[in-house]
Amino acid sequence: MSEPLRGVVVGHGSLAAALVEAAEQISGLRGSLVPVSNSGCDRDSLEERIDAAVGPGPAVVFVDLASGSCLIAALRRLRERPDVRVVTGVNLAMLVDFVFHVTLPPAEAADHAATSGGKAIKLP
Amino acid sequence: MAFVLFRVDDRLIHGQVVIGWGRPLAANRLVLVDDEVAGNGWEQELYRMAVPDGIEVVFATVAGAVAHLDAWRRDDARTLLVTGDVRAIASLHSAGPDVVHHINLGGIHHRPGRRERLPYLYLTDEEHAILSQLHQRGADVTAQDVPAAVPVGIGALG
Numbered sequence: 457m458s459e460p461l462r463g464v465v466v467g468h469g470s471l472a473a474a475l476v477e478a479a480e481q482i483s484g485l486r487g488s489l490v491p492v493s494n495s496g497c498d499r500d501s502l503e504e505r506i507d508a509a510v511g512p513g514p515a516v517v518f519v520d521l522a523s524g525s526c527l528i529a530a531l532r533r534l535r536e537r538p539d540v541r542v543v544t545g546v547n548l549a550m551l552v553d554f555v556f557h558v559t560l561p562p563a564e565a566a567d568h569a570a571t572s573g574g575k576a577i578k579l580p
Numbered sequence: 581m582a583f584v585l586f587r588v589d590d591r592l593i594h595g596q597v598v599i600g601w602g603r604p605l606a607a608n609r610l611v612l613v614d615d616e617v618a619g620n621g622w623e624q625e626l627y628r629m630a631v632p633d634g635i636e637v638v639f640a641t642v643a644g645a646v647a648h649l650d651a652w653r654r655d656d657a658r659t660l661l662v663t664g665d666v667r668a669i670a671s672l673h674s675a676g677p678d679v680v681h682h683i684n685l686g687g688i689h690h691r692p693g694r695r696e697r698l699p700y701l702y703l704t705d706e707e708h709a710i711l712s713q714l715h716q717r718g719a720d721v722t723a724q725d726v727p728a729a730v731p732v733g734i735g736a737l738g
Contacts, residue, residue: 468595496689496690496699497689498590498664498687498689498690499590499591499592499664500691501689501690501691505661519658521595522629523626523629523631524593524594524630525591525592525594525595527626527629528594528623528626528627528630528720531626532623532626572633577615
């Protein structure tokens with residue numbers, strides 16, 4: 457079996473930590489998600505935080521907004537990593553899906569999570 | 581008024597700039613002054629993604645911005661200029677002290693050698709001295725991350 461994926465959640469303020477805590481609480485699975493906050497960071501230091509959280513192995517990076525400093529930092533640092541995928545618009549459904557699919561290749565896990573996250577958006 | 585804001589913010593184009601300041605100031609042109617981004621088309625596309633439709637985005641080197649400053653001042657667009665570097669804003673002020681008369685300090689974050697002046701503002705002593713000189717030359721230099729915050733003059737950031 458290949459190395460399990462790590463999920464890195466990057467967000468403004470304390471959003472990422474809260475999402476990770478909630479996803480772990482719902483799924484009962486811990487250890488595959490790492491939160492990264494952009495608080496107090498310039499571009500370079502945020503890139504370093506993301507890079508350290510991703511580590512050397514395969515990963516999916518979940519970013520809060522589809523534009524802005526978090527996405528730019530993630531893509532600037534990771535775009536040449538074939539074993540890392542970036543997904544924007546992170547939500548709780550996306551992360552809960554991800555923690556159950558950490559044995560998939562990064563691209564498949566990212567696609568799976570993004571699909572679940574999209575399906576969670578409804579206008580009931 | 582062609583320029584609605586001159587801002588120093590090391591995250592360059594992001595939500596606080598585009599939404600926090602751009603909307604209330606009704607900016608319809610955003611000039612990003614950064615030598616590295618001005619030479620990198622891939623990064624420019626990333627920054628464009630952060631800008632709503634209807635706002636023109638211009639990428640310029642410091643030298644290019646100095647050369648275009650007067651033209652931007654004279655046209656009708658409501659221009660928000662952002663740079664990540666204190667020296668860049670000093671160059672712009674030198675080129676047009678009557679144009680760059682108010683300088684807004686947004687997010688300038690921690691790096692070795694910088695000291696905290698406000699939670700979102702870290703400056704080296706050299707950067708503080710440069711900004712103080714601009715103030716002595718007539719520029720209104722204030723720190724204010726978002727419009728709702730109370731502006732703090734450079735004199736109180738020592």
